[in-house]
Amino acid sequence: MKTFQKELRRRRTFGIISHPDAGKTTLTEKLLLFGGAIQEAGAVKSNKIKKGATSDFMEIERQRGISVATSVLAFEYKDIKINILDTPGHKDFAEDTFRTLTAVDSVIVVIDVAKGVEEQTEKLVEVCRMRNIPMIVFINKLDREGKDAFELLDEIEQKLNLTVTPLSYPIGMGYDFKGIYNIWEKNVNLFTGDPRKDIEDTIEISDLSSSELDDLIGAESADELRDELELAQGVYPEFENKAYLEGRLQPVFFGSALNNFGVRELLDCFIDIAPPPRPKESDIRVVEPAEDKFTGFVFKIHANMDPKHRDRLAFVKIVSGKFERNKNYLHVRHGKNLKFSSPNAFFAEKKEIVDTSYAGDIVGLHDTGNFKIGDTLTEGETLNYRGIPSFSPEHFRYINNADPMKSKQLEKGVDQLMDEGVAQLFVLEFNGRKVIGTVGALQFEVIQYRLEHEYGAKCTYENLNVFKATWVEAEDEKSEEFKDFKRVKSKFLAQDKQGQLVFLADSQFSLQMTQQKYPSIKFHFTSEF
Ligand code: GDP
Numbered sequence: 001m002k003t004f005q006k007e008l009r010r011r012r013t014f015g016i017i018s019h020p021d022a023g024k025t026t027l028t029e030k031l032l033l034f035g036g037a038i039q040e041a042g043a044v045k046s047n048k049i050k051k052g053a054t055s056d057f058m059e060i061e062r063q064r065g066i067s068v069a070t071s072v073l074a075f076e077y078k079d080i081k082i083n084i085l086d087t088p089g090h091k092d093f094a095e096d097t098f099r100t101l102t103a104v105d106s107v108i109v110v111i112d113v114a115k116g117v118e119e120q121t122e123k124l125v126e127v128c129r130m131r132n133i134p135m136i137v138f139i140n141k142l143d144r145e146g147k148d149a150f151e152l153l154d155e156i157e158q159k160l161n162l163t164v165t166p167l168s169y170p171i172g173m174g175y176d177f178k179g180i181y182n183i184w185e186k187n188v189n190l191f192t193g194d195p196r197k198d199i200e201d202t203i204e205i206s207d208l209s210s211s212e213l214d215d216l217i218g219a220e221s222a223d224e225l226r227d228e229l230e231l232a233q234g235v236y237p238e239f240e241n242k243a244y245l246e247g248r249l250q251p252v253f254f255g256s257a258l259n260n261f262g263v264r265e266l267l268d269c270f271i272d273i274a275p276p277p278r279p280k281e282s283d284i285r286v287v288e289p290a291e292d293k294f295t296g297f298v299f300k301i302h303a304n305m306d307p308k309h310r311d312r313l314a315f316v317k318i319v320s321g322k323f324e325r326n327k328n329y330l331h332v333r334h335g336k337n338l339k340f341s342s343p344n345a346f347f348a349e350k351k352e353i354v355d356t357s358y359a360g361d362i363v364g365l366h367d368t369g370n371f372k373i374g375d376t377l378t379e380g381e382t383l384n385y386r387g388i389p390s391f392s393p394e395h396f397r398y399i400n401n402a403d404p405m406k407s408k409q410l411e412k413g414v415d416q417l418m419d420e421g422v423a424q425l426f427v428l429e430f431n432g433r434k435v436i437g438t439v440g441a442l443q444f445e446v447i448q449y450r451l452e453h454e455y456g457a458k459c460t461y462e463n464l465n466v467f468k469a470t471w472v473e474a475e476d477e478k479s480e481e482f483k484d485f486k487r488v489k490s491k492f493l494a495q496d497k498q499g500q501l502v503f504l505a506d507s508q509f510s511l512q513m514t515q516q517k518y519p520s521i522k523f524h525f526t527s528e529f
Pocket of ligand 1: 255256
């Protein structure tokens with residue numbers, strides 16, 4: 001029991017979120033270097049997809065191979081087991097990121113010092129804020145000219161709706177970048193611009209007014225730093241761990257990931273303050289990580305990595321207890337027991353079969369089609385984890401079978417891709433035609449390509465004018481109002497994979513008109529309400 005408690009306490013499972021190009025991959029790599037998990041820079045492959053290029057989805061294919069390895073990066077640092085969950089930055093894959101965020105216990109938000117808060121950062125942070133996920137902000141690329149520190153902190157508060165407090169503070173910037181004062185550790189770290197240095201030299205400055213500081217960075221910079229720190233102290237609240245853990249306060253660090261500068265400070269503070277596995281809500285109760293019975297849920301599925309084996313890897317976040325190899329677990333949705341002879345645990349660049357994993361960890365389970373995103377596994381208790389909704393897609397096309405001899409393959413392929421969460425399938429009520437809805441346009445190419453290469457099926461698409469899909473909830477399904485709605489809008493009604501009723505509005509205007517006309521019906525933008 002003692003080991004169990006200890007194992008829980010030393011786990012930190014988190015995600016790094018950012019707008020593409022802010023430096024997520026670079027930061028991940030430097031963190032791994034500190035853990036000794038990789039030996040050299042360049043070992044972590046970017047999961048990035050360049051915007052708009054037609055070769056994008058070939059690139060995705062190539063990267064899918066890499067991304068199983070980079071989906072979970074685990075390493076040990078100062079006796080802490082750290083699990084980094086990869087979150088794609090490209091907006092077309094935002095849903096994937098949203099789902100991954102259901103499996104993290106905290107996040108680090110990376111912001112580019114010159115660009116400030118960007119679009120994807122806003123969206124992702126909003127999701128974290130709504131779930132009270134503890135967040136640390138890392139302002140990156142201090143070796144470049146960027147915005148003034150106060151201006152940035154302001155911008156973060158305004159645009160991201162956060163309450164920040166700096167735990168480090170830059171001394172100069174860009175060409176003039178001298179280093180960082182670490183408020184958390186009360187020391188100065190001078191910038192040499194030498195990325196080869198694994199561990200930076202820090203100089204203890206317990207008293208800011210000491211002349212040592214002047215000697216180090218020059219009297220002018222020292223005075224400026226003193227003034228700014230004093231100002232910051234007046235403006236920003238003092239750091240309080242509880243407030244951070246409850247999502248009410250976000251500490252901020254400055255640095256340059258590329259130069260491996262300010263990263264050690266971030267990591268050391270992170271392992272001190274970031275939460276071990278957190279409790280999670282299910283449909284019947286809140287589950288504590290320290291409960292001795294195992295529970296977990298699938299947040300990601302990776303399919304057909306090896307074309308010779310039709311097999312998929314389901315990523316399960318362990319919420320409570322420990323997961324053991326060859327033990328029977330209940331697949332709650334199917335109501336049947338499954339056992340896994342080769343569960344994978346993830347390390348920096350490889351996966352390995354393990355006998356035991358603990359709450360906070362991710363295990364990869366080989367699956368032949370049993371799982372879909374959101375499925376719960378337990379030791380027998382019938383509970384379901386919530387909070388992996390489908391989001392209202394924004395791109396829609398009819399999908400047609402282009403090879404009548406392969407209709408079975410097509411059906412199976414579409415089915416499995418939907419379980420993986422690549423897109424959503426809707427079946428129109430009035431004619432039974434299938435419509436694929438996606439968050440990003442890229443997914444259509446991905447689906448077509450994967451259907452052909454993994455299932456031997458061919459599909460074509462046909463345009464369909466839909467503005468948004470909304471899930472329909474009627475106050476009273478027998479009411480005249482609802483009947484009228486179903487009759488008048490019959491050509492715009494469909495069912496999702498769960499059989500839930502969906503209204504496909506062809507414009508913003510028609511959605512508004514429909515809402516006004518049928519006040520007793522609710523139109524939801526996510527599948528869970
Ligand atoms: P991601 O899209 O968020 O994963 O960003 P990457 O880590 O791939 O970084 C995007 C670009 O910014 C790359 O060219 C990096 O070399 C560069 N970069 C990352 N960190 C820094 C930094 O601290 N300073 C500078 N000057 N460039 C950086």
